[in-house]
Amino acid sequence: MKKLRIATIGVGRFGIFHLHAFKQLEEIMNVKLVAAAEIDLTKHSTIKNDFNIPIYSNYLEMIEKENLDAVSVATVDYQHKDIVLNALLRGLHVLVEKPLDTNSIGSYEMMNIAKEKELILQIDFHKRYDPYHIEIRDLVNKNKFGDFLYGYCYMEDQIVVPRDWFKTWVHKTSPAWFLGSNFIDLISWLMNSRVKSVYAKGQKNKLHKLGLDTYDSITSMLTFENNAVITLDSSWVLPENFSSIVNQGFRLIGTEGIVEADSHNRGTTSCFTSEKGIRNHNSGFMHLENDISGKPKYVGYGIKSIQHFIENVVHLSNGFSLKDLEGTYPSGLDGHEVTKAIEAIHLSIETGVVIDVQNGKELCSKVV
Secondary structure (H helix, E strand, O other): OEEEEEEEEEEEEEEHHHHHHHHHHHOOOOOOEEEEEOOOHHHHEEEEEEHHHOOOOOOOHHHHHHHOEEEEOOOHHHHHHHHHHHHHHOEEEEEEOOOOOOOHHHHHHHHHHHOOOOOOOOEEEEEHHHHHHHHHHHHOOOOOOOOOEEEEEEEEOOOOOOOOOOOOHHOOOOOHHHHHHHHHHHHHHHOOOEEEEEEEEOOOOHHHHOOOOOEEEEEEEEEEEOOOOOEEEEEEEEEOOOOOOEEEEEEEEOOEEEEEOOOOOOOOEEOOOOOOEEEEEOOOOEEEEOOOOOEEEEEOHHHHHHHHHHHHHHHHHHOOOOHHOOOOEEEEHHHHHHHHHHHHHHHHHEEEEEEEEEOOOOOEEEEE
């Protein structure tokens, strides 16, 4: 049987883990990582040597030459649309990092093209794969919470993320796009309900003083279709000496129960004379361990969410249909719903009013 041919577009800070995830699958599945594309030429030599694959500076050239079955996209947010559409139109299954797009017109188009061509469009909303969150979802399905009433979630990065990592394109994104998208999808998935309306406020202070035109923080009140009201704080100005790169957690309260999840402090803390301050560890997301032969491999829900895409592609090649997989993975529709919600968050900040997300129109929100 022909091996499924996979490639990754964008091998920066997170795309490199796509390569590891796919390479590891070669040993247990009928797949092969065959190429990568990256516009930063300084990374080419390392990628080529570490993974023994050709690397292209032009992703379209790679798609035309490599006879691919699927690609993953891990470029910066605003570049997703053109790349994903080009891949889908050439008949490739696509995994894309969140958010699917920063414009609902683009996310709507991608979702529909994938549906028309019967291709997988999967979003890497990795928080769905966290075993702690899966357990909470199971409790929801057992109706332990009754009717959801309200909740609170937060995701906050150290300032190094916008100031150092994203400084060349941070003006094209925000903490709501980069961080909030994670929790909007997670809470929607946990409660099995879509965002109905939003009201939001944004702060521009510290980063603006550093010459970076983006929000320090965004606070959003999200009303869901089940009438639950969830407050979401997203920011990326935590001090560099904070105990981890990200601080995050949430709580949900229903008529019959409550759950609180601290995704930052999961029980392991360290402090060394050779390092500054205390460090919290989230090894469940991703860590290295040796397999039975002593070969190191990455494991954790951050890897599992990427590999699940290939498992789905393999299922389709074995005769399953998209209908069979429906509801088992973060789909283009899920990505579109998150994009609509965050688009509405920014519109609410700009206008100062509540924005209706689910107004019967797929491409826009209206002021209510």
